[in-house]
Amino acid sequence: MPTRAALSHIPGPKAPPIIGHTLTIARDSYGTQQDYISRYGDVYKTKMLGVWRVNLCGPDALEYVLMDKEKNFSSEGGWDALKLIYPGGLILQDFDHHRQNRRIMTAAFRASAIRDYRERMAATMRDLLTTWPKDEPFCFYTAIKDLTLRVGGAVFMGLPLDGDLAKRINRAITDEIRASVTPIRQPLPFTPMWHGVRGRDFLRETFRTLIPERRAKGGDDFFSQMCLATDDDGNAWSEDEILNQFNLLIMAAHDTTATSLSVMMAALGTHPDWQRRISAEVAALGNGALDEDALGRMTDTDRVFREALRLVPPVPFIPRMALRDFHWHGYDIPAGTSLALNPGVTMLSPELYTNPTEFDPDRFSPERAEDRVHRFAWTPFGGGAHKCIGMHFATMQVKLFVATLLRDHHIVLPHGAPEWQRMPIPKPKGGLPIVLRRSEPLRLAA
Numbered sequence: 001m002p003t004r005a006a007l008s009h010i011p012g013p014k015a016p017p018i019i020g021h022t023l024t025i026a027r028d029s030y031g032t033q034q035d036y037i038s039r040y041g042d043v044y045k046t047k048m049l050g051v052w053r054v055n056l057c058g059p060d061a062l063e064y065v066l067m068d069k070e071k072n073f074s075s076e077g078g079w080d081a082l083k084l085i086y087p088g089g090l091i092l093q094d095f096d097h098h099r100q101n102r103r104i105m106t107a108a109f110r111a112s113a114i115r116d117y118r119e120r121m122a123a124t125m126r127d128l129l130t131t132w133p134k135d136e137p138f139c140f141y142t143a144i145k146d147l148t149l150r151v152g153g154a155v156f157m158g159l160p161l162d163g164d165l166a167k168r169i170n171r172a173i174t175d176e177i178r179a180s181v182t183p184i185r186q187p188l189p190f191t192p193m194w195h196g197v198r199g200r201d202f203l204r205e206t207f208r209t210l211i212p213e214r215r216a217k218g219g220d221d222f223f224s225q226m227c228l229a230t231d232d233d234g235n236a237w238s239e240d241e242i243l244n245q246f247n248l249l250i251m252a253a254h255d256t257t258a259t260s261l262s263v264m265m266a267a268l269g270t271h272p273d274w275q276r277r278i279s280a281e282v283a284a285l286g287n288g289a290l291d292e293d294a295l296g297r298m299t300d301t302d303r304v305f306r307e308a309l310r311l312v313p314p315v316p317f318i319p320r321m322a323l324r325d326f327h328w329h330g331y332d333i334p335a336g337t338s339l340a341l342n343p344g345v346t347m348l349s350p351e352l353y354t355n356p357t358e359f360d361p362d363r364f365s366p367e368r369a370e371d372r373v374h375r376f377a378w379t380p381f382g383g384g385a386h387k388c389i390g391m392h393f394a395t396m397q398v399k400l401f402v403a404t405l406l407r408d409h410h411i412v413l414p415h416g417a418p419e420w421q422r423m424p425i426p427k428p429k430g431g432l433p434i435v436l437r438r439s440e441p442l443r444l445a446a
């Protein structure tokens, strides 16, 4: 890791001793970044959790680093903080090794598997949504996290949704996710990292016992598909590789989807015109199966999803580590430097989007296509070799949820639009209280 002196030529704000810019950025990460960009330009340095980081801002930097034509940038080094909890996951691998494993993972995402997941997910979601309270406020964020974990039980693991085992699995996943963002990185007794490591070990041992049966019998869930998956040359994963990849997959799928659905519900609750449009789109699907064709017709929902991801992306920063010295926008940056890319602030740039802080899903219409001004203007799913492998799956899950919920209900926000916590994981402050009412499309306003 380069010393502060090695980065002395990179501009940046003065860092308070020990804590550096950690608290300032945690308090208002977007405002702070926008301030630093205006003062220092699109390359500047900050110190977070004891590490000096060079921030490379804007769509050109996203394209240069994520496309990584010269193999200069390591995802493994960038996401180093996840290593203890998610060792050996795709995001912690680079180049040929990563490509080989990604090919095997892609088998679990093939079209026929996705169809099975969709059917299983639609049925599970329908059942779970009937248990949600009606006509009284509840915390949407808590409810959607619980729902996505339970849907995950069925779709990812092929396990029953209730019972003691499901509860312990859910607890372990939650502990892992909490550990992945905690500032204390050592597993000291009773700290979040300690709970996270125990959760990791519990999940590994639980799923290890399932592998022989799933290998023998298969199943239409992700875990079974990963037990059976091979690349084009017939290479499959060892037990440890399955467990490593599966563990990361659950984490990557979970909070991201819960956050984006929360942003969508908050937006629909505060924009009745859009809620009416989406309700009409859902009504036009009729009562048939929510198959690929039906979901393909949900183009307004797609726009709302894309806009939600632009305004509050679940992954607002993407870290990388420089493996070699490189030159960017006038600066020499040494090997070993931690880098931060910032899709979150980039997607709010007035140079790319008109009225960038406004909720305006029609900016994604074919006529306006604001996201096309630059190949990396819209990057909630990243880009290049590590681009989110679950992008289509996430879109399917979001559309299924919206279609199932808004078929016969509409949502009201009793306290209006929430504020968003951006770090470490974006979520609505106050948990986003909502009320579900039987649908009366002409009376959507509270």
Ligand code: HEM
Residues within 6 Å of the ligand: 075, 090, 091, 092, 102, 248, 249, 252, 253, 254, 256, 257, 260, 309, 313, 314, 315, 318, 319, 379, 380, 381, 382, 383, 385, 386, 387, 388, 389, 390, 391, 393, 394
């Ligand atoms: C709205 C939902 C989601 C968002 C915004 C999102 C975002 C991202 C981003 C930005 C990356 C790239 C990180 C990097 O380059 O360092 C990524 C990678 C990944 N995502 Fe997602 N994700 C979402 C949902 C999902 C789902 C549902 C799954 C699984 C079913 C998933 C699985 C993965 C995996 C395995 C990777 C690592 C890929 C690799 O390293 O090759 N994600 N995601």
